[in-house]
Amino acid sequence: MQTFDLEAQGLRALNQALHNLKGQTNETSWEVVNPKGSHAIAVGVDAPIDITVRGSTGYYCAGMNKQATIRVKGSAGPGVAENMMSGTVIIDGDASQYAGATGRGGLLVIKGNASSRCGISMKGIDIVVHGNIGHMSCFMAQSGNILVLGDAGDALGDSLYEAHLFVRGSVKSLGTDCIEKEMRPEHLAIIADLLKRGEADHLAKPSDFKRYGSARKLYTFNIDNASSY
Amino acid sequence: MCGIVGLFLKDPKLQPQLGAMLTDMLITMTDRGPDSAGIAIYSQGKVGHGKLTVQSATPEVDFKNLDADLKDALGTPVLMLVKSTHAVLEVPAGQLDAARSALAKIRPGMKIMSSGEGIEIYKEVGLPKDVAARFEVAKMHGTHGIGHTRMATESAVTTMGAHPFSTGPDQCLVHNGSLSNHNGVRRELKRLGMTFETENDTEVGAAFVSHKLQQGETLGQALEATLTDLDGFFTFVVGTKDGFGVVRDPIACKPAVMAETDQYVAFGSEYRALVNLPGIESARVWEPEPATVYFWER
Structure with missing residues (x-):
């Protein structure tokens, strides 16, 4: 276990040490203490390592993550796991705005609530939120899955492309071109897998959820609208 | 950007540390806005006494014999405490308006930062650490306070453009964001008798809330009204003599954390x-949730 005191050693030293780990390494287990809400903790990691942050983080924690498993034992500020490529990020507390934004892959788990714009423009990431998500979540989400055990705020999935949205609780309002869709067996299988990987299979079952997706009226070419393009 | 900090104390034992706690919080937020900084601190003064915080670009001239000159104008005793470019003048609470009018005559170049029974406001151009040191904020005690560090967008970097803005007795407001309909709202508020010191958007937000309070609305009602009548981005934190409130616009892109x-x-x-x-x-x-009013009152 490598223990890194962020207050004493500084952010650049932490991220440089993590970036130096390429391919196989024996330093597979890292602990970051005294994060104190600092920005950009463990951004751009590209190695199959485990990192545990003991406390709450500020902006952009775990951004652009590849391969690593990053746990935050606290809450995360805006932009956690932004543009994640692969690996896993688990937030024990809440996440602020635009968690998992533009994520290309990997798994983001938020055990508390996520605020506005969760999964905005997601492109392949899987997101599991044990609590609620705020307004404008999954705006222009392109692909990937989001599973919400609680409620969703206003304008869920506005201008949605092909991401799968699963919500157990209420949805305050659906965004433009986002509709409720039928739940088929393959969707129940996706949910079961997300519940398991999202450490939530003891909290809900697949049949509890409703599926939302794109009505495909906004982003597909429609000959009747040719004069508007 | 801009950075906001605020503290509303429930435990009286913390009151002697209010200034020190707020100073530490504000300095942490320096990189959100290095242009100017300000702080409003509320303390329980002597019963029946009011305070005016005044500011001068030429304190050595304006503050000379200011207490004596104001005493002559009002016919009541005046206590003065000078801190750098600011001075706090203590007068009987019933004489606050009279003192304000008198000051406009005897020191026309001075600016009034705040007026009320509990509030004092200190603000200047510069980094939070320098502004706090200049006014010895860390030594101040009080019941609640609000600090702001500014990254200017809507008006010039000047002392009067710094936050907090105070547009009513014991009232103040700080803002992260920018209002887009402030010129229209300012015109309307002027018509209703409110006065303005600057072209700043936040001052309009402050005056909007003050006007509602003047009309007899509660702090909660006044903050609710900002959601329908003000357009733009805002996280507001407001202070009154006994209260402390927070509201964010419905989009809520300006960050906020509460504890x-x-x-x-x-x-x-x-x-x-x-x-x-x-x-x-x-x-x-x-x-704090978007478009949701939070407030605490004693």
């Missing part, structure tokens, strides 16, 4: 601002 314990309610633009508060590890920490 509450048995000892205090705290606000920070980021969690970083709160990390040194006592008992923060076990505090209830949350992000």
Whole structure:
């Protein structure tokens, strides 16, 4: 276990040490203490390592993550796991705005609530939120899955492309071109897998959820609208 | 950007440390706005006494014999405490308006930062650490306070463009964001008798809330009205003699974190601002919801 005191050693030293780990390494287990809400903790990691942050983080924690498993034992500020490529990020507390934004892959788990714009423009990431998500979540989400055990705020999935949205609780309002869709067996299988990987299979079952997706009226070419393009 | 911090103390034992706690919080937020900084501190003064905080670009001239000149104008005793470019003038509470009018005559170049029974406001161009040191904010005690560090967008970097803005007795407001309909709202408020010192958008937000309070609305009602009548981005934190309120616009892109314990309610633009508060590890920490009014009153 490598223990890194962020207050004493500084952010650049932490991220440089993590970036130096390429391919196989024996330093597979890292602990970051005294994060104190600092920005950009463990951004751009590209190695199959485990990192545990003991406390709450500020902006952009775990951004652009590849391969690593990053746990935050606290809450995360805006932009956690932004543009994640692969690996896993688990937030024990809440996440602020635009968690998992533009994520290309990997798994983001938020055990508390996520605020506005969760999964905005997601492109392949899987997101599991044990609590609620705020307004404008999954705006222009392109692909990937989001599973919400609680409620969703206003304008869920506005201008949605092909991401799968699963919500157990209420949805305050659906965004433009986002509709409720039928739940088929393959969707129940996706949910079961997300519940398991999202450490939530003891909290809900697949049949509890409703599926939302794109009505495909906004982003597909429609000959009747040719004069508007 | 801009950074906001706020503290509303529930535990009187923390009152002697209010200035020190707020100073520490504000300095942490320096990189959100290095243009200017300000702080409003509320303390319980002597019963029946009021305070005017005044500011001068030429304090050595304006503050010379100011207490004596004001005493002559009002016919009541005046206590004065000078801190750098600011001075606090203590007068009987019933004489606050008279003192304000008198000051406009005897020191026309001076600016009034705040007026009321509890409030004092200190603000200047510069970094939070320098502004706080200049006014010895860390030594101040009080019941609640609000600090702001500014990254200017809507008006020039000047002392009067710094936050907090005070547009009514014991009232103040700080803002992260920018209002887009402030010119229209300012025209309307002027028509209703409100006066303005600057072209700043935040001053309009402050005057809007003050006008509602003047009309007899509660702090909660006044803050609700900002959601329908003000257009733009805002996270507002407001102070009154006994209260402390927070509201964010419906889009809520300007960050905000709150923490509450048995000892205090705290606000920070980021969690970083709160990390040194006592008992923060076990505090209830949350992000205030969009278009939702929060306020605490004694």
